[in-house]
Amino acid sequence: MKKIIAMTLAAVMCAAALTACGSDAANADVQSTVSETQSASTEGASTEAQETQAASEENASTEAETADGDNVLIVGTNAEFPPFEYVGDDGEPDGFDIALIKAIGEKLGMEVQVENMEFNSLIASIGTKIDAVIAGMTVTEERAAAVDFSDTYYEAVQSVIVPADSDIKAAADLENKTIGVQLDTTGNFIADEIPGATVQAYNKGADAVNDLINGRVDAVIIDTNPAQVFAQQFEGELVALDGADFDFEAEYYAIALPKGSDLVEKVNQAIADLKADGTFDALVAQYIGEVE
């Protein structure tokens, strides 16, 4: 876990949505636990040591470190979630989250290394293979029991993608339907609660969308921004319906860090700084296309 943790992801700001951040998303508790446990991360630290690269950059007084003492932040993502993360033309992960974490790394004097992984293995890998996660990840109580979250940086909601000629229009119409989701996402959790629904979980949202095109599922529940991207890819065939019509609640994305990591506060500060200096809004405009 040498390079692990660095991600300071902190604070982002719940911007306008702030007040809601703590509501059902449990973000409030998350922050309070941050400095408590220094956690066990030191133990595994020697595992796969890599050359020390920290030495040369130690001068910056603001420089942050991972739990094992280096300044390389290994950040896990799942590059299947446009516009937040996707594989760019050069084969490397790109997207809003990737740009954000790199900007945070710069503020912290840390080198950011992005690891592309399955979404459902991200949380379990924190503290071993990776130092942090940025993956359009919604703060949930269950996740917050396993990791500490930064301040939230984006308000989202789930959407329902359906064929253009579907008669699914509202929550009751999803009952007893076959619904595609990405495994272990909040869309998956919502689908699990729909009466009579058969839930098909895929490793990639795009695979769920393909099965929607093929008629193997009746609808796909996925976060709004990716839903819009996927629906655009099949313009005329698919439409992304507004989650408000299905009574879906707002969700908030945050960066996940090991329990007790002292990077939480630093990441939060970096996010606040990026908001204050305009970088954050510029990235929103560049990757997402609208400024909150």
Ligand code: GLN
């Ligand atoms: N926001 C959703 C979640 O956290 C989906 C994230 C994703 O698929 N990358 O579960």
